[in-house]
Amino acid sequence: MNARGFIRLGLSVALMGLMVGCSSSATGGSDRASSTAESMTTLSQRLDKAKAQVDTILGSLDGVAAASKGGDIKEAFKKFASDVDATDSAAEAARGRYASMKAKAEEHFKAWEAESQKITDPALQQAAAKRRDVAQVAFGKVVETSGKVKADYEPFMSNLKDIKAYLGADLTPQAVDLLEPNIKKAKSLGESLKKSIQGLQDAMAAVKSELTAAKAAAPAPAK
Numbered sequence: 001m002n003a004r005g006f007i008r009l010g011l012s013v014a015l016m017g018l019m020v021g022c023s024s025s026a027t028g029g030s031d032r033a034s035s036t037a038e039s040m041t042t043l044s045q046r047l048d049k050a051k052a053q054v055d056t057i058l059g060s061l062d063g064v065a066a067a068s069k070g071g072d073i074k075e076a077f078k079k080f081a082s083d084v085d086a087t088d089s090a091a092e093a094a095r096g097r098y099a100s101m102k103a104k105a106e107e108h109f110k111a112w113e114a115e116s117q118k119i120t121d122p123a124l125q126q127a128a129a130k131r132r133d134v135a136q137v138a139f140g141k142v143v144e145t146s147g148k149v150k151a152d153y154e155p156f157m158s159n160l161k162d163i164k165a166y167l168g169a170d171l172t173p174q175a176v177d178l179l180e181p182n183i184k185k186a187k188s189l190g191e192s193l194k195k196s197i198q199g200l201q202d203a204m205a206a207v208k209s210e211l212t213a214a215k216a217a218a219p220a221p222a223k
Helices: 003-067 073-116 122-169 173-178 180-212
Strands: none
Touching (some): 003 073, 073 180, 122 180
């Protein structure tokens, strides 16, 4: 290959590199938004399982109460105790998914703001800031409702663990009767927890809608 050929080859490689770089920059925000939305979908699926687990454990608690009236109370308690542990594990998995989702969302908003500041057209910069602010307000609701889930989860699990510990030491029909107020409390707390979980799922759905919405027509560049 002669010198002119090397020059052409070099220019071609440089041009390809420039095109790839521009493509990566152009799709970065879209990729981050998609990744954040996907992490919310995964977390919402975990939360569906968490709501189902609340029903499962309350059902096994009813099973203990029923068995105390005439049945295999040991087997009923064994299932209840196992469900308490499973509920704790499910909550731990959901907390991990939430932390991952929150980190991705915060990274996306930070990068979104940095990239918006590179826009020189005032109208476009204002439009970008408005879109970002709307999405961030929606995400703030996710953080708020996650706090409600935590506030409802802690007393729910504390009460269940108290029941488990009490029956673990005194597995008798008399003990189950004494725990009737705690069993009623578990059901009330369980319903509150499921509602707060649904609230978190609804808040995440609103953020996903903002992140995945079709882009509005950009305003005409300022003259």
